[in-house]
Amino acid sequence: xxxxxxxxxxxxxxxxxxxxxxxxxxxxxxxxxxxxxxxxxxxxxxxxxxxxxxxxxxxxxxxxxxxxxxxxxxxxxxxxxxxxxxxxxxxxxxxxxxxxxxxxxxxxxxxxxxxxxxxxxxxxxxxxxxxxxxxxxxxxxxxxxxxxxxxxxxxxxxxxxxxxxxxxxxxxxxxxxxxxxxxxxxxxxxxxxxxxxxxxxxxxxxxxxxxxxxxxxxxxxxxxxxxxxxxxxxxxxxxxxxxxxxxxxxxxxxxxxxxxxxxxxxxxxxxxxxxxxxxxxxxxxxxxxxxxxxxxxxxxxxxxxxxxxxxxxxxxxxxxxxxxxxxxxxxxxxxxxxxxxxxxxxxxxxxxxxxxxxxxxxxxxxxxxxxxx
Numbered sequence: 001x002x003x004x005x006x007x008x009x010x011x012x013x014x015x016x017x018x019x020x021x022x023x024x025x026x027x028x029x030x031x032x033x034x035x036x037x038x039x040x041x042x043x044x045x046x047x048x049x050x051x052x053x054x055x056x057x058x059x060x061x062x063x064x065x066x067x068x069x070x071x072x073x074x075x076x077x078x079x080x081x082x083x084x085x086x087x088x089x090x091x092x093x094x095x096x097x098x099x100x101x102x103x104x105x106x107x108x109x110x111x112x113x114x115x116x117x118x119x120x121x122x123x124x125x126x127x128x129x130x131x132x133x134x135x136x137x138x139x140x141x142x143x144x145x146x147x148x149x150x151x152x153x154x155x156x157x158x159x160x161x162x163x164x165x166x167x168x169x170x171x172x173x174x175x176x177x178x179x180x181x182x183x184x185x186x187x188x189x190x191x192x193x194x195x196x197x198x199x200x201x202x203x204x205x206x207x208x209x210x211x212x213x214x215x216x217x218x219x220x221x222x223x224x225x226x227x228x229x230x231x232x233x234x235x236x237x238x239x240x241x242x243x244x245x246x247x248x249x250x251x252x253x254x255x256x257x258x259x260x261x262x263x264x265x266x267x268x269x270x271x272x273x274x275x276x277x278x279x280x281x282x283x284x285x286x287x288x289x290x291x292x293x294x295x296x297x298x299x300x301x302x303x304x305x306x307x308x309x310x311x312x313x314x315x316x317x318x319x320x321x322x323x324x325x326x327x328x329x330x331x332x333x334x335x336x337x338x339x340x341x342x343x344x345x346x347x348x349x350x351x352x353x354x355x356x357x358x359x360x361x362x363x364x365x366x367x368x369x370x371x372x373x
Contacts, residue, residue, distance in 0.1 A: 006191070012065060012192075012195065015199075017195070018199035021199065024053055025048050025209055025210050034049065050215045050216075052218075054200060056082070056196075056216070058199060059192055059193050059196050062195070062196075074185065080112055081109040082109070082219050082222060082223065084109035085106065085219050085222045107147075110143060110150070110222070111143070113222070113226055116226070118233050120142045121141055122233050122236065123233070125236060127322050145225065146222065148263070149225035154217040154218060157211070157212050160206035161206060162296075162300045163212055164212060168198055169307055170255050171194045172190070181234060181235075228252050232249070232252060236248055246314060247325045254310040254311055255310070261336065266284055285340060313328075313329070
């Protein structure tokens with residue numbers, strides 16, 4: 001790989017997206033395509049959504065400008081799947097789909113991924129004594145994994161900068177690992193997307209001028225899932241003595257620690273309370289932190305810190321077996337869950353557990369920041 005690839009792919013997608021975003025914001029405001037405050041929202045004013053359009057076009061422009069024909073040919077199914085997922089997100093942003101309709105619509109682009117180069121999870125790394133996977137197991141496992149990652153990214157897209165920052169960290173870290181291990185094509189895929197994500201993040205950081213919307217969250221989740229699968233397969237094939245070989249399953253969970261932890265936590269909670277796991281509520285981790293008094297920037301920085309710690313833990317746990325490292329990761333997730341439960345109970349006892357209370361906290365935080373400046 002040429003050293004210039006370090007710069008030209010992320011730089012191109014960044015510049016294209018950052019130039020497009022102001023135009024997109026004005027266009028969305030003009031046509032009143034805005035995200036309205038609602039029962040499960042933690043913003044108190046109308047904000048343009050569908051920022052994923054700029055991310056998608058930034059990636060597409062970079063592909064057309066810089067990717068060689070053989071790279072486009074190799075990843076043509078990934079590109080097709082991203083386009084299809086973008087259409088699903090666009091449809092949902094313009095005419096909201098029911099949860100089951102959105103889930104069903106995601107299956108087509110996900111199935112396309114299954115037929116892509118090295119698109120199936122091929123091993124469980126010896127977990128439970130299982131190494132190589134048959135197609136009978138690999139296909140449904142991969143399908144389930146992609147759908148979970150796509151929707152977990154979508155579900156944490158509820159606070160300024162949160163989904164963009166976490167996704168940028170995931171894609172950037174994987175791109176760096178691919179480069180170190182000689183997977184230059186996958187590094188290019190990662191970097192081409194990371195530049196567009198960074199541009200969006202600058203406009204999505206608190207106070208957000210635009211939201212990602214499903215147009216962005218769904219393609220971000222899909223590309224993240226694809227890169228995770230590529231990481232799992234490439235990492236498994238590395239020799240044991242390689243300095244870059246990690247416990248693949250544990251490392252993947254740690255990269256996506258925040259979205260996967262929050263999704264599993266709210267789904268279990270809804271099922272316990274006999275609600276649909278796809279119903280909306282205010283029990284996501286960003287809702288709880290906002291009600292506790294965090295600003296959007298503070299909660300995003302806190303969850304960035306959690307992600308950084310999780311990635312660091314994954315590196316340390318590479319000295320242990322997959323089983324032990326996975327157990328330690330699960331234990332840490334349970335400890336974090338206890339902290340969240342404790343915070344939630346304190347909030348309820350204080351009487352701030354409603355939409356009005358949340359908005360008062362947001363407005364109070366804004367007033368405080370205004371006075372400080």
